[in-house]
Amino acid sequence: SQQGEEDPQALSIQEGENATMNCSYKTSINNLQWYRQNSGRGLVHLILIRSNEREKHSGRLRVTLDTSKKSSSLLITASRAADTASYFCATAPYMRFGAGTRLTVKP
Amino acid sequence: ETGVTQSPTHLIKTRGQQVTLRCSSQSGHNTVSWYQQALGQGPQFIFQYYREEENGRGNFPPRFSGLQFPNYSSELNVNALELDDSALYLCASSYFPLAGGVSTDTQYFGPGTRLTVL
Numbered sequence: 001s002q003q004g005e006e007d008p009q010a011l012s013i014q015e016g017e018n019a020t021m022n023c024s025y026k027t028s029i030n031n032l033q034w035y036r037q038n039s040g041r042g043l044v045h046l047i048l049i050r051s052n053e054r055e056k057h058s059g060r061l062r063v064t065l066d067t068s069k070k071s072s073s074l075l076i077t078a079s080r081a082a083d084t085a086s087y088f089c090a091t092a093p094y095m096r097f098g099a100g101t102r103l104t105v106k107p
Numbered sequence: 108e109t110g111v112t113q114s115p116t117h118l119i120k121t122r123g124q125q126v127t128l129r130c131s132s133q134s135g136h137n138t139v140s141w142y143q144q145a146l147g148q149g150p151q152f153i154f155q156y157y158r159e160e161e162n163g164r165g166n167f168p169p170r171f172s173g174l175q176f177p178n179y180s181s182e183l184n185v186n187a188l189e190l191d192d193s194a195l196y197l198c199a200s201s202y203f204p205l206a207g208g209v210s211t212d213t214q215y216f217g218p219g220t221r222l223t224v225l
Binding site for chain 1: 111140142144146147148149150151152163165195197199212213214215216217218219221
């Protein structure tokens with residue numbers, strides 16, 4: 001069964017804008033990870049945040065984790081057309097993925 | 108350092124048949140996980156293998172089975188195929204330093220095998 005639930009299901013923005021995606025989960029976690037998937041191919045790991053961390057940065061990515069609300073957010077700043085993809089959160093253990101957010105960045 | 112590879116890329120089978128999908132892990136990784144991803148959905152965890160033994164399983168029936176070999180390549184076998192088994196099958200490798208439990212660290216995914224069951 002799925003654990004993470006991403007919100008929104010789809011997001012369309014202009015190049016240069018920021019994109020924010022949210023993830024909610026139900027049970028205790030060791031860590032939460034965000035992945036990107038292009039055109040139904042393999043997933044690419046973006047960032048991992050551990051349960052004792054609240055915020056993490058990697059390049060244009062910023063992830064927050066609120067374990068009291070069982071939620072996380074992924075912020076992509078200054079988006080590019082190449083960021084167009086589906087984004088998934090996954091909770092560990094057992095790597096349960098949500099249904100994903102489909103991000104479209106228009107040039 | 109080579110990445111995770113999967114074969115074949117695409118496969119078409121008929122209902123009731125059996126299928127074997129193959130995965131070659133990233134160099135240095137000792138853990139492999141398999142996922143099923145239906146169209147428009149997120150990946151669903153099937154099982155994970157660590158040092159050639161299954162050490163975690165999702166909500167999949169026994170007709171889904173696997174093997175991990177000493178060189179850390181692995182197979183996913185599905186018997187008695189059903190129409191709902193049509194999906195993208197992904198394998199992912201990782202390094203897990205401790206015995207027991209399920210690897211919870213970063214997983215490196217292969218490109219997937221698209222299985223169609225007619």
